[in-house]
Amino acid sequence: MTRAVLRRTLLALALLGARAASAAPTGVLSSDSGHYRQALEGFSEAWGSTVAVVAAGAPLPADARVFVAFGGRAAAREWPSDAVVVACLAPSATTGPNDRVTHVSLLADPSVLITRLRGLFPKLKVLRVIWSSETSRDDTDALVKAAAERGVAVLSERVSPPSRLPASLRELRGEADALWLMPDPALVTAENFAILREYAAARRLPFVAPTEGLAERGATAVIAVTFRDMGRAAAASLRARLDGRGEAETVRSDRVVVTVNGSAARAIGLVGRFESADKVLP
Amino acid sequence: MMRTLAQCLAALLAALIAAPAFADDDAFEFFREEARVYTASRRSEPSARAPVAVDVVTAAEIKAYGWRSLADILRFRAGMDVLDGRSADGNRAIISARGFSRDFVAEMQVLVDGRSVYTPFLGGVYWQSMPVQIQDVERVEIVRGPNAALYGSNAALGVINIITRRPAAKPTGSVMALAGNRSYAASESAEAGGRLGGLRVSHSFEQVQGNPKPNGDGDANDFLHSNMLNVRGLLTPDESTEIEIFAGGSRQTQGIPGFVPVQRATREEDFEMVRASKKFDRAGALEAVLSRSALTVNAQPLPVGTVHLRTYQYDAELLHRSSWLDDRLSSVAGAGWRLTGAYSDQTFAGHPAQQNDIVRGFTHHSMKLAEALTLAAGVSLERSQVGGLQPAWQGAAIYSPRENHTLRLSYAHASTMPPLFNKYGNYRLSAPLLLVGNAELRPQQLSSYEAGWTHRGLAGALKSEVSVYHMEIKDRNFAFIQTAGFPTTVSYDNRNRALAWGAELSEEYAFSAGRAVFANYTYERIRDDKGPTDVFRTDLRTGTPVHKLNAGARAALGRGFAAAAVLGYKDAFDANSSTRGTRLAIKRSFRADARVSWTPSPDWELFLAGCDLLQPYRVEAADGTAVPRRFEGGVTKRFGL
Numbered sequence: 001m002t003r004a005v006l007r008r009t010l011l012a013l014a015l016l017g018a019r020a021a022s023a024a025p026t027g028v029l030s031s032d033s034g035h036y037r038q039a040l041e042g043f044s045e046a047w048g049s050t051v052a053v054v055a056a057g058a059p060l061p062a063d064a065r066v067f068v069a070f071g072g073r074a075a076a077r078e079w080p081s082d083a084v085v086v087a088c089l090a091p092s093a094t095t096g097p098n099d100r101v102t103h104v105s106l107l108a109d110p111s112v113l114i115t116r117l118r119g120l121f122p123k124l125k126v127l128r129v130i131w132s133s134e135t136s137r138d139d140t141d142a143l144v145k146a147a148a149e150r151g152v153a154v155l156s157e158r159v160s161p162p163s164r165l166p167a168s169l170r171e172l173r174g175e176a177d178a179l180w181l182m183p184d185p186a187l188v189t190a191e192n193f194a195i196l197r198e199y200a201a202a203r204r205l206p207f208v209a210p211t212e213g214l215a216e217r218g219a220t221a222v223i224a225v226t227f228r229d230m231g232r233a234a235a236a237s238l239r240a241r242l243d244g245r246g247e248a249e250t251v252r253s254d255r256v257v258v259t260v261n262g263s264a265a266r267a268i269g270l271v272g273r274f275e276s277a278d279k280v281l282p
Numbered sequence: 283m284m285r286t287l288a289q290c291l292a293a294l295l296a297a298l299i300a301a302p303a304f305a306d307d308d309a310f311e312f313f314r315e316e317a318r319v320y321t322a323s324r325r326s327e328p329s330a331r332a333p334v335a336v337d338v339v340t341a342a343e344i345k346a347y348g349w350r351s352l353a354d355i356l357r358f359r360a361g362m363d364v365l366d367g368r369s370a371d372g373n374r375a376i377i378s379a380r381g382f383s384r385d386f387v388a389e390m391q392v393l394v395d396g397r398s399v400y401t402p403f404l405g406g407v408y409w410q411s412m413p414v415q416i417q418d419v420e421r422v423e424i425v426r427g428p429n430a431a432l433y434g435s436n437a438a439l440g441v442i443n444i445i446t447r448r449p450a451a452k453p454t455g456s457v458m459a460l461a462g463n464r465s466y467a468a469s470e471s472a473e474a475g476g477r478l479g480g481l482r483v484s485h486s487f488e489q490v491q492g493n494p495k496p497n498g499d500g501d502a503n504d505f506l507h508s509n510m511l512n513v514r515g516l517l518t519p520d521e522s523t524e525i526e527i528f529a530g531g532s533r534q535t536q537g538i539p540g541f542v543p544v545q546r547a548t549r550e551e552d553f554e555m556v557r558a559s560k561k562f563d564r565a566g567a568l569e570a571v572l573s574r575s576a577l578t579v580n581a582q583p584l585p586v587g588t589v590h591l592r593t594y595q596y597d598a599e600l601l602h603r604s605s606w607l608d609d610r611l612s613s614v615a616g617a618g619w620r621l622t623g624a625y626s627d628q629t630f631a632g633h634p635a636q637q638n639d640i641v642r643g644f645t646h647h648s649m650k651l652a653e654a655l656t657l658a659a660g661v662s663l664e665r666s667q668v669g670g671l672q673p674a675w676q677g678a679a680i681y682s683p684r685e686n687h688t689l690r691l692s693y694a695h696a697s698t699m700p701p702l703f704n705k706y707g708n709y710r711l712s713a714p715l716l717l718v719g720n721a722e723l724r725p726q727q728l729s730s731y732e733a734g735w736t737h738r739g740l741a742g743a744l745k746s747e748v749s750v751y752h753m754e755i756k757d758r759n760f761a762f763i764q765t766a767g768f769p770t771t772v773s774y775d776n777r778n779r780a781l782a783w784g785a786e787l788s789e790e791y792a793f794s795a796g797r798a799v800f801a802n803y804t805y806e807r808i809r810d811d812k813g814p815t816d817v818f819r820t821d822l823r824t825g826t827p828v829h830k831l832n833a834g835a836r837a838a839l840g841r842g843f844a845a846a847a848v849l850g851y852k853d854a855f856d857a858n859s860s861t862r863g864t865r866l867a868i869k870r871s872f873r874a875d876a877r878v879s880w881t882p883s884p885d886w887e888l889f890l891a892g893c894d895l896l897q898p899y900r901v902e903a904a905d906g907t908a909v910p911r912r913f914e915g916g917v918t919k920r921f922g923l
Binding site for chain 1: 340452
């Protein structure tokens with residue numbers, strides 16, 4: 001009897017331990033770059049504890065079943081068949097029909113984006129959205145839908161291949177009140193950014209960029225989810241998955257930071273205090 | 283003066299360096315890292331890799347440096363040869379690429395919004411009368427090296443594509459007034475637009491005293507009174523269709539320096555163009571262009587009497603662009619017809635109307651064979667009255683062994699049609715000299731081998747480019763004395779052959795938006811069979827500076843102030859004027875330009891600019907003038923911001 005109770009107790013403890021081991025997330029980093037580290041810090045803050053980390057190319061811990069991938073290289077690796085995975089900062093990865101990965105999009109909740117955009121530019125009626133990769137299509141469609149619901153028409157412009165950007169800009173139809181660059185790695189390069197910035201400046205259009213740091217580079221405004229907040233969103237979606245409330249899907253953060261470049265705004269004739277912005281650069 | 287300029291440049295550089303650089307955690311680093319994943323996962327796109335050497339001058343650069351003419355825009359670019367020279371028939375700039383500098387450069391194609399402005403009469407471009415206003419220019423693309431497979435004959439040394447901006451979506455306007463020690467000018471523009479399109483009208487006026495005599499004194503009869511008017515309209519009936527209308531004209535009265543008695547000319551140029559394009563979801567885009575242009579020149583009176591000249595050009599072109607195989611293959615195919623001609627009782631005595639009828643088909647493809655390797659190839663077949671059947675072809679391999687590093691190897695073959703005058707001319711230039719064309723004159727044939735390396739570093743802020751080339755021009759036109767006596771008869775044949783080789787190095791670094799520096803170096807050498815025995819003394823071997831060096835910086839200094847400065851160096855060379863038959867040894871020289879502007883509010887700008895600041899005057903062309911030091915100041919007011 002005593003031996004049976006002991007055996008059962010040991011078995012229960014082992015199962016509990018195994019469950020605890022698998023529920024503790026393991027972070028997989030594409031590289032040691034600062035943006036992935038910031039997202040990891042945001043994740044740890046929201047999760048409530050630090051997490052073990054492995055590099056994207058390293059073997060996964062044998063007992064780990066819960067992962068959070070930071071970056072496309074990490075997201076693209078092979079996962080155990082019973083793993084629960086959340087990926088952030090991985091715009092090239094997509095959610096397939098049999099995918100077990102939840103993706104945190106680089107694009108914030110489109111309804112929040114459009115609301116904040118209209119807060120900055122109250123006369124916004126037509127927004128031109130520039131994108132390139134097939135993996136940006138879903139984000140673009142979501143933005144178009146949210147904008148339409150809020151009375152903003154979207155001119156969706158796919159630039160493919162991205163090297164055609166100058167020619168594509170020359171061929172654009174219709175007139176817009178602002179230019180929005182999607183967070184598309186194939187398109188967001190320093191060279192393309194400069195081309196778009198000049199294109200917008202020549203037409204006195206606000207040029208809105210999707211990632212922190214681009215306001216300093218001359219964008220009129222940036223409406224972005226910070227890398228840290230993307231980590232936080234990853235933690236929330238992972239918790240939801242483990243609690244059985246979430247599926248493998250694309251999730252978006254509703255926390256955005258709005259930065260206005262004051263001199264770029266003045267150069268296109270926008271004056272004001274931009275009170276709806278979180279930060280105004282001089 | 284050199285010390286002062288050096289101090290100014292040092293101060294500007296200090297301002298650039300002191301200015302905040304890009305954020306430490308570079309904004310593009312994340313996307314660059316993620317783009318590598320795209321490439322590895324084969325979902326990706328090729329990086330910007332051009333099969334030819336391309337340089338782009340943007341509107342921001344034009345504005346920051348205060349460049350006021352097309353010659354100014356091209357002057358400090360790698361591989362370009364720009365002189366402030368005057369031809370005998372009133373062309374006011376000598377612009378060439380990779381050497382071969384002379385009054386009219388038949389081997390270089392110049393396009394404005396896709397419309398060829400090449401004149402068939404003497405072969406080349408009338409830079410000053412071309413109805414393009416700098417205030418309208420959005421960017422200038424400079425393709426160095428042959429590109430005839432896409433642009434047809436006369437694109438052997440390069441193509442300069444001047445692109446004007448579209449009408450603004452909102453009602454806006456601007457007025458600029460400028461005055462200086464050699465000129466005064468004014469320009470105005472008004473534009474408006476909406477969902478269905480837009481319209482812009484722009485006008486500019488300029489009165490130029492012009493260059494002084496070679497000793498820097500007096501009046502060299504180089505005055506210019508110029509008026510230009512341009513209209514650009516845009517109609518977008520639906521999201522995939524676009525119709526654009528371009529029209530413009532210029533009227534100029536000018537002095538022709540270097541002649542006794544004093545010469546003057548009037549020059550009128552006008553054009554109209556309609557471009558319609560349609561995008562298809564899967565079948566690419568189709569574009570149709572119709573255009574017409576005309577130039578009338580009245581030069582009065584040359585020693586043998588007033589010369590009247592009228593040239594005209596009609597163009598029709600159909601172009602299809604498409605992408606296949608998940609964008610791995612990009613294709614362009616097109617066909618065009620051009621009727622171009624010249625009418626002059628004086629220069630084509632006996633047969634005043636000469637024309638050239640050209641039909642052309644072309645196709646160009648770029649195929650990404652592997653992640654790191656792209657092959658591009660194009661071919662053009664052209665039939666014309668002047669040149670007969672002329673094929674052109676080109677191919678390039680673009681290889682990226684590492685991210686941000688691109689190697690380019692290319693070969694091209696291009697022909698250059700002889701100008702109508704060289705083929706059919708009959709002109710008594712002076713009592714003892716008769717110029718007679720040669721109906722048997724054949725097109726020049728150019729073959730070019732080129733290698734290039736492009737690097738984007740520091741998150742794209744640093745752009746480095748190197749090109750080396752070797753060209754051979756066979757059947758090169760050569761002017762010779764056909765019969766000596768009174769008058770002496772001069773004609774042209776194909777007996778010359780030229781070899782040209784060189785290297786171009788270019789560096790650009792952008793500290794941040796509005797703060798950038800550039801430097802470039804050009805090495806050019808030319809050898810030919812005939813040397814200085816050409817009747818017009820155009821010696822190809824010494825006709826271009828061997829070494830050229832340019833450096834510039836522009837910076838937004840805060841509180842609305844901005845400054846820019848450029849310094850250029852040219853080696854000694856022999857300047858030729860093929861229309862004057864003159865040659866002059868030019869000493870090595872420096873040129874320094876600087877500009878300071880203040881923008882107290884978005885709608886006002888005040889500026890001061892100086893050109894050729896290092897010396898009171900400098901001779902750089904064999905045209906009987908010197909290039910003087912110039913100072914200018916002005917104000918721009920914008921409306922409807």
